[in-house]
Each structure stands twice: as C-alpha cells, then as structure tokens.
Amino acid sequence: MGDHIFWDLFFEALQETLFLVFGTGLFVLVIGLIIGFFLYASEENSIMKNSLSTKVFHRVLATVNDVARSIPFIILLILLIPFTRSIMGTMLGAKAALPALIISASPFFARVVHMALKEVPRETLEAANSLGASTKTIVYIVFKEAMSSLVTGYTLTLVTLVGFMSAAAVIGAGGLAYLAYEYGKFGNNDQLMYLSIFTILFIVFIIQITGDFIARKINHN
C-alpha cells in the first residue's frame, strides 16, 4: 500500500469517526435531555402535577426508555437493518450506523440526565419555591444545579458511543474502528491497524479530559 493511499484511508476514516461521534452526540444530547427531563418532571412530587395521567406518562416513558436501553447494541443494530435501509438508503458506511447509535445511546443518556437532575436536593427547590419561583425558574435552577453532573454524564455517553461505533464497524459501518478491523484482520496492514486504534484511544482521551475539565470548572459543591 502506497503512502498516499494509506493516509487517504486514514483521514477518511478519521473524518467518519468524528462525524459519527459528534453527529450522533448532538442528537443524543438533545433527545436524552428531553427524555431525561420528562422522566424527572413526571415523578411524584416533582415538577408536573401529581395525577393519574402524569403517573401513566412516567411509567410508559420509563418502560420504553429502559427497553431501548436494555437491548444490546449489536442486537439493535441487526434489528434495525430494515429500518436503516429504508430511511438511510444504505446499510454501509458511517451514515448507516446513525439510527442504531442514536436509538441506543439516547436512552442511556436520558437515564444519566434523570439521575443528575434527581441529585439536586429537594430543599434547594423548596427554597426557590419559598421565593415565589415560577415553574420556568425552577426548571432553570434544576439544570443549573445539575450542570456539573450533566457534563460528566455526557462525557461518559460520548465515550460509550465510541465503543458502540467499534461494534458497528463489524457490520460495515465506517470509521477508524472499521479500518482497524478490516486492515488489521484481513488486510495484514498492522501499521494502519495500530494507527487507527491509537487514534481511537486518543479521541476517547481528549473527550474524557475535556469533559472532566469542564465539569470541574463548573462544580462548586
């Protein structure tokens, strides 16, 4: 393999990986925050009114979320093949991995969000209520107080996503893991394999360090 092709392959894969991590990451962030918030808000004595419909809403949401979260990623990937093909038009490449990654990681992050919001002491919210805070303000306070935990949880989710992507590589989704798998196992190009693997590690490392740094910066507990 010539130098030129080697680096072309590598950079293309790197681009795909970054697209997958941050593209999926963005979807997971939004979906997870919304589901996680409603899981929290619909709990008893939380933000939504205590009523039968709130209770049912919470149950349904929690069940759907937990089921989606419990399916092992690789199984979900296979389950979703027809769905992916119909909306993405392909079963190969980076784009093909998006639906499974999003459906798998969002419920995970939703639970992380739920837990982080739950950590905010009831007493803090009671104090805000005693000041006459509106529901909007209460929601703002909950997120503000939970921010450090949310960042830590999101970091964890991104790192998990990188792991999921490596699994997706097996069914042909692109990226660095695919490169390592294909060229390491079948192409006998150890250099490319190790470069891919170390780059993946490096990405994980950068995500973790950045996440930890931000979380520490905003943590005043």
Place this chain on the structure above:
Amino acid sequence: MIEIKNVSKSYKINKIEQDVLTDVNLLIEENEILGIVGLSGAGKSTLIRMMNGLVKPSKGQVFVNGRAIHNLRQKDLNRMRYAIGMVFQHFNLLSSMTVEDNIKLALKIANYKKEEIKDRIHEVIDLVGLNDKLKAYPKDLSGGQRQRVAIARALANKPSILLCDEATSSLDQVTASEIVKLLRKIQSKTNITIVFITHQIEVAKDLCKRIIVMDSGKIIEDSSTKDLFVRPVHPKTKQLIKSIVYDVSLPQRDVYELIYSEKNNNETIISDTVKHFDIDLNIIQAKSISIQEEYIGYLYVQLFGKQIDNAITFLKSKGIEVNRHG
C-alpha cells in the same frame, strides 16, 4: 399578620393516614417575634410551611396579611411569597451560584428592576455583614456565613414576614447566638414579623417575646417567654425547661423549686424565712438564666421544719414561685 384557623393536616404514609396537625388555632400579630418550640415530629415544620403555602391544610384556613393563602392560584401564591421570606436549617443556597447571584435570583424572581437590583444586593449584604463575600460560592463559607447569606436572600424582597425553620439548629452555640443577635437587629430595624421554629428552647428564649409549645400536632402552651419559664403549665413544657435549668438528679424528699422572677434582690428573703419560721434549709442547686433583658433564678432546696406551709406562703407573698418537686 398571620391567622391560622382550625387547621388540621394529615399525610398518607404507607397508605395509613397520619395526623400531623390537629385543630390548630394561632394568631400572630404584626411585628411580633414568635417562637414555636417542640420536639421533632411535633408538627412545627408543617405549620410554618402553611404560612407561605408550601403545605396546604387538609382542613381549616390560613390567612396571611388578610389573604386566604390556602386558596390562592399558583401565580398569586408566588406573588404573595415575595412578601414572605424563609430561611432553613440547612441554608438551601444554590451551590452553583455565588453569594451575589443567590441574592440576585430572589430579586429577579420578584421582578425587581435591573437598576435597583445592585443597590438592593448591597443593602442586604451590608445588613448581614458579609460585604467581602459577594463573589464567593457557598462551599467557601462557614455554616454561620451561609445562614447569613440565606437571611440576606430571604430579606432581599423586603418581606413583611420572615419564617425561620430551625435556622440555628445546625450551627454551633456561638454562631447560633450570633444569628439570633442578627435577627433581633433586623427585627428592630425593619419591624418585620418573625416566626421562629426550633427544638432548642434556649435559643427561642433569647429571641422571642412569645413562645408556643407544640406536641403531637397540637399547641399545648402559648404564653409570653417569661411566663413560660416562671409558670409553665403543661408537663411537656416543664420537661423542655428542665432540660436547660438543671442537669443533676434531685433527691426525692422535701425538695422545693423556688423561681425568682421579680427584682427583689435587695431583700433578704431567704434568711428572713429561715429566722421567722424556724426552718432548716439545704440548697441543692441554683441557676439563673437570662431571657433577653431579664433574669430568672431557679433555686432547688430541701426544707425542714414545722412551719413549712407558712414559710411557703411568705415566699409566695414576696413574688417567688414555689413548687413542690417530686
């Protein structure tokens, strides 16, 4: 003014209805400093939370400044709360915000004008004496300082009522008395009504002009602070007072409790009693406690002699409370 009328409250705990308050009636005048004392589980916290609508009564009515607070729509209730400050045992500041932002939050909630917010923050932080801590986060402050910030936050909107829920209970004695001093200063400056809940009767006596004692969801005693200490009626009240008056076990026989509350320290009452009635007297314990500007003396003695009844009548005529003990 706060008016509590025939209020009861019960919670469902494990599907069993438990009464927390039963038929409570209470009137708190403007500018008053009222202490509500009782052991934990007496219903104090529930009662104080009805005064700003955090808890709704199962039965009865609660009027604050003439408005039925138990019946308000959420929006009106929130507006009403601007005028009712509250401080808590564990301060409940927002840990993610600086001292300044914690106070600012209260002002923003109450729709204070932007230009006025800064001035008001400086006024209240000045009042609690923490001018140099505006940029600090709660975790960098001591417990006493955090409570000062919480007080500043509660007072930011110039409320007419300040509710204190065990405000000194997680502080050490010295810090607690500093907070009490601060509250008295605030009260004399602003004429705010203070409702002060505590299980520490010794803190209430330094702050409050009037104390009510609660037990098992009922008000069992309601009197001026001095009367409470000189002439307690309910056994539970006596028990509470006993815990700060004496800590030795008294002998069983012939013990009398003498309570001095009048200014009679120029008279030789005891030696007169001994001489005139031929009494033998053995002092077991003596203690005096301060109630704000006044002092009350407790003297535990054994009395022997034939004219004890006459002696007691004489002591009582000199303004001394005499109770047979045990």
